[in-house]
Amino acid sequence: MIIATLSITTLGSSxxxxxxxxxxxxxxxxxxxxxxxIPRVKESGFTxxxxxxxxxxxxxxxxxxxxxxxxxxxxxxxASTATENVPLMNLxxxxxxxxxxxxxxxxxxxxxxxxxxxxxxxxxxxxxxTAKITQNVLLSKPAFLNIAAPAGLxxxxxxxxxxxxxxxxxxxxxxxxxxxxxxxxxxxxxLNISPKLSDGLPLDQGSFISxxxxxxxxxxxxxxxxxxVGTQLTVIPPASTGTALTGTLSLIPIAFRGPQGGxxxxxxxxLPTGTYRIPVSDPTSVFAGDTLYVDSGGRTYSMTVVxxxxxxxxxxxxxxxxxGFINGDLTQGYVDVTLGASGAGAFAYGTSTSNFGQxxxxxxxxxxxxxxxxxxxSLPVGAPMRRYIPSVMSAGSINSVSGTNRxxxxxxxxxxxxxxxxxIAGSTAVNCGVNEALFKQVFNRTKADFLSLVPTTPxxxxxxxxxxxxLDKNIYWLGSTAKxxxxxxxxxxxxxxxxxxxxxxxxxxxxxxxDLGGTGNRNGNTCGSSSDGSPDGFNGILYVMGNxxxxxxxxxxxxxxxxxxxNVQATTxxxxxxxNYSPLAVLSAARNLSPLNFxxxxxxxxxx
Numbered sequence: 001m002i003i004a005t006l007s008i009t010t011l012g013s014s015x016x017x018x019x020x021x022x023x024x025x026x027x028x029x030x031x032x033x034x035x036x037x038i039p040r041v042k043e044s045g046f047t048x049x050x051x052x053x054x055x056x057x058x059x060x061x062x063x064x065x066x067x068x069x070x071x072x073x074x075x076x077x078x079a080s081t082a083t084e085n086v087p088l089m090n091l092x093x094x095x096x097x098x099x100x101x102x103x104x105x106x107x108x109x110x111x112x113x114x115x116x117x118x119x120x121x122x123x124x125x126x127x128x129x130t131a132k133i134t135q136n137v138l139l140s141k142p143a144f145l146n147i148a149a150p151a152g153l154x155x156x157x158x159x160x161x162x163x164x165x166x167x168x169x170x171x172x173x174x175x176x177x178x179x180x181x182x183x184x185x186x187x188x189x190x191l192n193i194s195p196k197l198s199d200g201l202p203l204d205q206g207s208f209i210s211x212x213x214x215x216x217x218x219x220x221x222x223x224x225x226x227x228x229v230g231t232q233l234t235v236i237p238p239a240s241t242g243t244a245l246t247g248t249l250s251l252i253p254i255a256f257r258g259p260q261g262g263x264x265x266x267x268x269x270x271l272p273t274g275t276y277r278i279p280v281s282d283p284t285s286v287f288a289g290d291t292l293y294v295d296s297g298g299r300t301y302s303m304t305v306v307x308x309x310x311x312x313x314x315x316x317x318x319x320x321x322x323x324g325f326i327n328g329d330l331t332q333g334y335v336d337v338t339l340g341a342s343g344a345g346a347f348a349y350g351t352s353t354s355n356f357g358q359x360x361x362x363x364x365x366x367x368x369x370x371x372x373x374x375x376x377x378s379l380p381v382g383a384p385m386r387r388y389i390p391s392v393m394s395a396g397s398i399n400s401v402s403g404t405n406r407x408x409x410x411x412x413x414x415x416x417x418x419x420x421x422x423x424i425a426g427s428t429a430v431n432c433g434v435n436e437a438l439f440k441q442v443f444n445r446t447k448a449d450f451l452s453l454v455p456t457t458p459x460x461x462x463x464x465x466x467x468x469x470x471l472d473k474n475i476y477w478l479g480s481t482a483k484x485x486x487x488x489x490x491x492x493x494x495x496x497x498x499x500x501x502x503x504x505x506x507x508x509x510x511x512x513x514x515d516l517g518g519t520g521n522r523n524g525n526t527c528g529s530s531s532d533g534s535p536d537g538f539n540g541i542l543y544v545m546g547n548x549x550x551x552x553x554x555x556x557x558x559x560x561x562x563x564x565x566x567n568v569q570a571t572t573x574x575x576x577x578x579x580n581y582s583p584l585a586v587l588s589a590a591r592n593l594s595p596l597n598f599x600x601x602x603x604x605x606x607x608x
Contacts (some may be wrong), residue, residue, distance in 0.1 A: 022122050022129035026097050027607075029091055029120030030133040033100035034605075037086070037116055038137070038598040040102075044085040047453060047596060050112050050139045051076055052192070054104040059084035064119065065101055073106040073115075077512060098122045100408075111223040112139045112197040113601065117608070136604035140221065141199060142330060143204045145253055145285030145583075146590035147444055149559035152581035153395035156432040157547070157564035158396030159425075159573070162414040165550075167579045169389035171349050171421040172293050172300050172368045172460035176384025176582045177210050177250040185245030188238040194230040197223055200473055201231065202587040206330030206598070208255035208281055208382045210527060214239065214246045215255075215382035239262055254279040256294065256383040257331065258506045266334065275306060275336055276376065280385060283308035283333040285586075287441055289429045291345025291388035292337065295370060296375050300348075302341035302368040302388075308336040310313075340370030343405055345388035349421035357391065357409050357420030389581050392423035395432045402423040413530035436487070442543065443593065447488035451477055451507065453593060467497055470504035471538070475592045479511030479545075490545050490563075500556050505539040507589045514595055516554050516577070539582065540589035550577045558585035 047057050054062075055078035062070035090306055099121050106115035114137050121128040143186045152169045153159075180202065183191040191211075191215035197203055203209065207218045220234035239245050258268050268279035269394040286292065290305040297375060340346070348366035350358045392398065392408070401408040401423075408423040431437040439447055454477045455462045464478045480491045495514035502508075502516065537555030553576040558580055 005482060017229075023131065025122040026120045027128040027131040027133075028510070029098045029100040029122065030118040030131040032091060033089070033102045033120060034116070034133055034135050034600075036089070036116070037102050037135075038087050038600070039090075041598065046085070049455065049596075050107060050114060051109055052455075053114060053139070053507075054107055055079070055082040057084070057086045057102070057104050062103060064103070066125065070105065073102060074109070075104070075107050092284055095123075096124045096128075106482035110196065113137065113223065114139070115604075116163060132608035134604075134606045134608060136601035138197070138221075138223075138599045138601050140204055140599070141200070141589060141591050141594040143202045143251075143253075143591050144282055144330075144508075145587055146444065147559070147586055148285050148287045148290070148444070149389070149541065149561060149581070149586065150427070150430055150441070151390045151578045152289070152559055153573075154391045154430055154438075154442075154559070154561045155394040155396070155548075155564065156430060156438060156562065157394075159394045159398045159419055161399060161573045163264045163417065163551075163573070165413065165573045167390040167391040167416045167417075167419045167423070167576045168579045169421055170386065170583070172302070172331050172345075172388065173348065173351075173366065174293075174386050175276045175295070176252060176293070178253060178388035179248055180584065181249050182248065182253050183211060183233075183245055183249040185239065185242035186232065187242050188240070189236065190232055190234050191245040192224060192232050192546050196229075197221065198229055198589060200592060202584065202589065203233075203251055204234065204330060206281065206584040208252040208384075209233075209235070210247055210250040210252060210382075210384075213381055214244065215252070215380070216245075217512045218381065244543040245312065251383045251587065252382060253282060253583055254285065254292075254387070256381065256385060256387040257281055257333075258381040260378070262377075263372075264379050268550050271336065274338055276339070276373075277309065277334050278303075278376070280335055281330050282446060283312055283335050285590075286335060286387060287429075287440065288433075291341040291343075292335070292385050293382055293388065294371065294375075294379065295383045297380065298381075300366070300368040301340055301375055302346060303337040303371045304341055304345075305335050309336065330443030337371075337481070339372065339376075341388070342595070343366060344390060344407060344422060344424055351420070357408060357422050358417060359422055364523045380514070387388070388421075388426050391419035391581075393427040394425055395422070395427055395430040396425070398423055398425040433564075438561070439543070439545075446591075447509075447545075448483060448486060450475075450479060450593075451488065455466055466495070467501045467508075471506040471508060471540070473505045473588065473592075475507040475509075475589075477509050477511065481511075492546070494546070502538045502542075502556075505585070505589060507541040507592065508538075508543070509543045511545050514542075514544045514548050516550040518549070539579075539585040541586065548573075553577065556580070557582040558589065575579055 054072050054075045055242045060080055060082040062079040083485050088101040102116055103112050105117045117134045117401040121130045123129050152167045180318050183193050185191050194276050209216050216235035218235055222232045224230045224232050258535045268277045286305045292302050292303050348360045399412055401412050404426040406425045408425050410418045436447055438440045462476045491512040496515040540558045542560045545563045547564050550573045556579045559581055
């Protein structure tokens with residue numbers, strides 16, 4: 001943008017005035033408006049959706065500088081208080097010199113696409129030379145995991161369970177692949193899928209995917225023709241034939257990005273001896289002390305996370321909330337690790353009836369081996385990596401199991417409860433300190449920052465006083481939004497959800513206590529059905545700032561986190577509560593926390 005502005009300003013300051021020159025200057029000004037639109041929108045602080053962007057850019061009742069109305073095809077009904085955030089831009093010191101204004105003239109919510117028009121002018125308003133250019137802009141949110149849930153169920157206070165509760169995490173046996181959809185090869189480098197950009201795809205440019213045992217990196221996403229029927233992905237490396245890109249498409253949320261200087265790690269001299277900086281596609285879902293796994297040669301290898309970084313790499317690696325979000329780029333993440341795991345993540349866990357969820361002996365062939373430098377250096381580009389996710393982690397006791405980092409199996413939970421992998425009582429990995437420590441550990445941001453991302457338009461607002469509708473793949477806040485010195489005040493209020501209230505998909509943060517009762521969403525809910533025909537319940541993240549009590553039958557795919565720091569009491573789960581940690585549910589919900597990306601759509605430039 002700066003180079004373009006300097007070049008046309010220099011042109012405008014030279015020699016005499018000619019109509020041809022003024023026409024060119026007007027055209028160059030319009031081009032500058034197109035090229036500067038995306039950075040200007042970002043600098044203005046826009047964090048909303050394609051539905052809201054026209055009101056943000058040009059405000060209510062938008063007009064061109066000559067007083068004529070701006071017509072927006074498919075535009076939103078703007079609030080009367082909406083103001084212009086991307087105003088006319090003068091490119092010289094004179095009001096009659098080169099200038100440009102950019103307006104949104106079309107909004108296609110289904111395609112996550114908008115059309116902008118840049119009107120460049122030079123000369124006095126009465127007979128200014130004018131040029132108009134239109135350009136399509138695609139909007140997307142990077143498919144970051146964004147959420148570092150320590151377990152399927154995480155609890156700061158003690159945990160009391162009974163009934164037929166079931167909580168499942170993800171152990172070392174997980175492959176790191178997440179089945180997503182069916183693809184149809186269109187060529188050796190392109191494939192088509194039915195989900196549309198507007199569906200909130202859990203992948204983006206830079207994402208790694210697996211089809212038929214082969215790994216590919218996505219380089220481009222394109223809406224499929226009108227009528228909109230899906231999305232076309234461009235990938236590398238090319239497949240041997242088009243049909244090789246046909247089949248089940250699995251996501252690789254955390255992938256090894258490839259060798260660095262001939263090694264599988266960055267040679268960072270400031271790191272302690274025995275610590276390695278590994279390039280990964282997404283570091284946003286890990287925290288210090290996490291266990292990561294990777295497979296090689298038919299064996300599973302383990303490592304322990306001690307930090308994460310982005311380019312330019314910080315030294316030492318940091319866990320500041322901004323890490324992983326710079327430019328919304330899946331090609332710049334790193335994790336710092338030591339080789340091998342300790343504690344519960346160093347073991348495999350039984351899956352048979354006799355040893356379900358129990359720690360297997362270290363001699364068992366399924367037990368992870370400590371990662372070695374030679375294995376690290378031999379990893380192929382796109383190798384799937386994955387976290388160890390215990391079923392339950394509590395900073396306090398679990399029923400009668402107390403102490404520090406103590407394992408608890410299904411029989412410790414009372415009743416006919418089942419958990420796998422084994423739960424951890426007295427966990428030191430659950431950060432229950434002051435200053436919103438657990439919230440920052442999970443969401444990589446403060447509560448106030450999270451609240452600023454919760455949509456309030458279109459109506460109804462996602463800031464709720466009760467839950468009476470299925471949640472729809474977005475982020476929600478239930479309870480008070482009051483602040484003190486910029487920080488959220490945690491409420492003592494209790495919210496009760498009965499029957500089918502906990503339903504749909506997304507992220508629900510509850511500022512207060514939550515009681516789940518009634519028949520719950522496992523029996524006859526209206527949320528739809530999963531592939532096996534059972535009720536799907538709620539898919540996503542449930543975060544409770546107060547205490548959680550469940551005596552119903554909710555079915556949750558994703559993760560539940562209980563802060564319990566209002567009146568510290570026990571987290572209670574009875575009845576038939578079922579929590580199943582789901583990487584796809586987390587990925588689908590968490591992309592709503594990603595920064596908004598804008599891309600100029602190739603082939604859509606048009607001079608009016």
